[in-house]
Amino acid sequence: MTHQKFHLAYFTKFGATAWPGTGQFGSTWADGAFHVELAKKLERAKLDFLLFEDSVTISDKYGGSMELDLKHAVYAPKHDPLPLLPMIAQGTSNIGLIATASTSFYPPFLLARLYSTLDSLTRGRVGWNLVTSSETTAAQNFGMDQLPPHAERYARAEEYVELVRQLWDSWEEGALVEDTETGVYVDHTKVHTVDFNGEYYRSRGPLNTLRSPQGRPVIAQAGASSRGRDFAAKNAEVVVAPMAGGIAGMKALREDIRGRAQSFGRNPDDIRVFFLTPLFAFTSGGEPEAPSEQAQQAQLEYGMVMLSSTTDVDFSKLDLDTPVPEDLEGGGHTSIIDVFKELGRQGMTLREAMYSGMGGDQYGLAGTPAQIAERLIAIMDEVGGDGFLIEGAGLTPYVDVLVDELVPALQKADVVRTEYAGTTLREVLHEF
């Protein structure tokens, strides 16, 4: 039987990803060397890309204190991933490099110029994970009292991304002529102002950077609400999707995104949907070890910081052992709140809903590398594509198991690539 071929990528952050782990990465990630090493290993396994999430705040949404955020290194400390990408590019040759930047904080011209420059520095391997941000404390770092409401954030992002695309296209292909005979470096007839005049943004253009290898760097997006899915279907080439609702839910979500893309006049095959996949629990065959009480408490605190900040709801004020309140409201990720309410209707308490949201247990992704490989193949055969975005920790022995055992098992089954054919990120995404 031929199996569905699929893509693999890795989700991480420029922070203390392995904390507490063995402790050896407490601070040594800060010079970038650790992530360069990580990328080299993942490139050996021929992954499509590394995606660096990002945020620009230390969170105090949970209980009004930064204590738990800093204790567990949840949001912070975190460094800007953008300067890290060229360092990684120097040490690798094919793996794609996607970094997050927020439409709520960067002026569009600066963002377009930055990603154009990064695309040149990485020889066409860059992607922009477009987020609109959801944390009030982040907005306050930029002089705002709060972020615009959810719907307006997307309306602004819609205009923003249109402007950024126009700026990237403000240099036609072939504008650089370098003609020593005529003495012309750039043909000015191929460089145009954009004269963008929108409801939220205005810009004259053109960019003052050369057109980059990909022209338009790849755009990734992770909106999960109905509005977010529309946005992704219209604008993204990589869609980051939650692994939710079981295999049927994953399949339905992919088909929904593809259907929406088609309704916007796009070819759905231009989109690659990557399912964010929880860490694999590699074992040598037996049951995975149950986490200690301390580890469980740490996991709960980590989840609370993450959840409170992304939903803009202070979970310290709620009793976790009561049913999910029907009137739960927040200004952040509205889709997470909707999922919680739905679980509440099914009779779950907040604590149960939280664990249900965090766990990947229902997918059976625990076992030996060979068992996990079989499971991934079976899931993708049913879902129909396109890839798994592995939510990884740091450079722990687990990465070696991934690279040296899991991926070779998948390669043997001919479901993932064994060599890169493309050189730019877009080419790699479309090799199959």
Ligand SMILES: Cc1cc2nc3c(=O)[nH]c(=O)nc-3n(C[C@H](O)[C@H](O)[C@H](O)COP(=O)(O)O)c2cc1C
């Ligand atoms: C896998 C994944 C990764 C994300 N990464 C980031 C990130 O790095 N920074 C950020 O501000 N938001 C991030 N988000 C949030 C999304 O961009 C989006 O704002 C959020 O899902 C809320 O959109 P929605 O209300 O349409 O669901 C991420 C979401 C998901 C599911």
